Amino acid sequence: MLLFDSAHVEPERLFPTIADVLERITHPLRYDPGAGASPSDFSYTVWSCGSGGTLLSTRGPGVHVSRTQTHRFLRDEGLxxxxxxxxxxxxxxxxxELHDLRPGGLLLCDMSRPYDYVSFGTGQTVSYQMTLDSLGLDPVDIATAASRLDDSPLLSMVREHLVELAEYFRAGHPPYRALHQATVDLARSLLLSVLPLELPGSAPGEDADSLWRAVRIYVRRHLREPDLSSATVARALGVGLDQLHRLGEERGSTIEHLVLSGRLHGARTDLAEPSEGLAPRALLVSTATRWGFGSPDGLLDALAAHPQAAAS
Known part of the structure; x- marks a missing residue:
């Protein structure tokens, strides 16, 4: 759905309107188009893609956008x-950390934290904003991945996807929910591909709390993999199954609970979105596959058996 098109704004109101739009779809920020900037040189278009997804396509000279600690956080949602x-x-x-965008590269920004962004020269910018919850990662993961994106084998694939997505919306095509899900899944894969294999607290000799934190991080990162289990977690972290079970028992939890509650949370979120004409069975199949359930019936059984399960 088209949220904003600068072509429909009077030139004298363009920059204040852009600042207002950016603030409303993200968090409080400062937008500066630069001294002497002419509204006729700028083009901004924003589309809502559903489930917290937003695509921004801009053309024009460089700008300065920032958020400082003095800005008030309007909502808790991570973006x-x-x-x-x-x-x-x-x-x-x-x-x-300072991140320079090389030709063909990508920048990753946690919009919920203070930042300072400057673009240079005349060009086109394509940005896709999504919620932290939809990615299934935490701010530490985002900060770690931000400096490593150039090393990902998926970089060119994600870059081309963003360009083609902007062209698709500019052509007036509808923002199908599957496009948003595919974009989030691709972005998640991009970040996972550059996160370090060694998890905080997973080294031998670490205390129990640090090891349990490593367990939760590993489960979160691999939640959608169908074969995720106590055995795969133990093997990845280099600990025995008995030790893993004891860790869980001491905290009133198990690996199975972490996995199931996380998957059910994600599945419920997907199922709550408008189906856009999808047959109920097709929606169920898609959701079950996306969240690592063995079958649609397996997802239905889990939903029925755990009506109040929430992500841990």
Missing amino acids: VTLTLRAPGGARLEQGG
């Missing part, structure tokens, strides 16, 4: 944005 700018470059500073 993450992947940004591509061509042919000009960009720079993002966040969490004390």
Whole structure:
């Protein structure tokens, strides 16, 4: 659904309107188009893609967008944005780290935290914003992956997907929910591909709390893999199954509970979205597959057996 098109805004109101739109779809921020910037040089289009997904396509000179600690957080929702700018470059500073956007690269920004973003030269920017919850990752994962995106074998695939997605929406095609899910899944795969295999607290000799934290991180990152189990977690972290079971018992939980509650949370979120004409069975099959359930009936059985299960 089209949310905003700068072509329909009076030139003298363009920059304040853009700032207002950006603030409403993200968090409080400062937007600066630069001294002497002409509204006629800028083009902004924003589409809502459902489930917290937003696509922004812009053309024009470089801009400066920032958020500081002095800005008030309007909501608790975590938001993450992947940004591509061509042919000009960009720079993002966040969490004390400086990220330069090389030609053909991507920038990853946690919009819920302070940041300073500057784009250079005249070019086109495509950004896709999604919720942290939909990615199934936490802010530490985002911060870790942000500096490693250039190393991902999926970089060119994600970049081309964003470009083609913007072209698709500009052509007036509808924002099918499956497109949003595919974009989130591709972004998740991109981030997972650059996160370190060694998890915090998974080294031999670490205390029990650190090891349990590593367990939860591993489960969260691999939640959608159908073969995720106590055995695969134990093998990945280099601990015995008995030790893993004891860790869970001491905390009133199990690996199976972590996996099932996380999958049910994701499945319920997907099923609650408008089906856009999908047959109920097709929606169920898609959701079951996406969240690692063996079959649609397996998902139905889990939903019936755990009506109040929530993500841990």
